[in-house]
Amino acid sequence: MKFKYSICDPLEKEIIYIPESFYGDEILKIAREYPWIEKLKITENFKPEEIHFSPSLDFTNIDTKRSFCLSAHYDNENKLEFSLWYYRPKKIKSFFGLFGEREKFIVDDSWGYDLEGSLEYLKYFIDRRYEKLEVLYK
Numbered sequence: 001m002k003f004k005y006s007i008c009d010p011l012e013k014e015i016i017y018i019p020e021s022f023y024g025d026e027i028l029k030i031a032r033e034y035p036w037i038e039k040l041k042i043t044e045n046f047k048p049e050e051i052h053f054s055p056s057l058d059f060t061n062i063d064t065k066r067s068f069c070l071s072a073h074y075d076n077e078n079k080l081e082f083s084l085w086y087y088r089p090k091k092i093k094s095f096f097g098l099f100g101e102r103e104k105f106i107v108d109d110s111w112g113y114d115l116e117g118s119l120e121y122l123k124y125f126i127d128r129r130y131e132k133l134e135v136l137y138k
Contacts, residue, residue: 001126002062003027008053008071010043015053024126027059031122036072036115037080058085059125065105068125068133070118082118083111086125086133108137 002021009016022030039055056071069085086108091101113121124132 001128003059003126004062005030005057005059008056008058010039010051010053010055011046013052015058021062027126028119028123031057031059031070031119032115040072040074040080059122061125061128064128066125066130068122070122075112080115081111082113082115083109084113084118084121084136085109086137088130088133110136 001024003024004021005018005027007016007018034055034057036055043051054071054073056069058067058069060067066089067085067087069087071083071085073081073083075081087105089103090106092104092106121133121136124130
């Protein structure tokens with residue numbers, strides 16, 4: 001399986017799209033080695049209006065078009081914490097269910113994860129173990 005990814009850098013106005021594609025083990029390494037804390041520390045020296053994004057990496061499965069994003073921030077104790085964003089198909093009821101259900105891509109978020117927990121969920125995404133991700137978004 002191959003993946004593409006993009007970077008949301010706090011000081012860049014535009015999302016950075018990496019043109020190459022990567023295998024799952026490479027994606028996991030990219031997320032593990034990304035300078036999360038350094039990117040957050042940089043934001044401390046700027047005014048809020050100068051910061052465009054939280055440090056984030058968004059990974060997209062080229063075949064399924066599903067994506068999984070890790071976004072870093074500080075928790076209440078100033079420790080590194082992540083929110084996890086998952087873009088995937090979900091059955092949606094049309095007009096209160098009167099017209100049945102249809103599949104639509106949606107994005108959901110879940111907050112409060114450390115780096116290791118976030119990487120564990122990223123691994124589920126890479127391995128297409130989507131049922132493990134669905135429990136986060138009920």
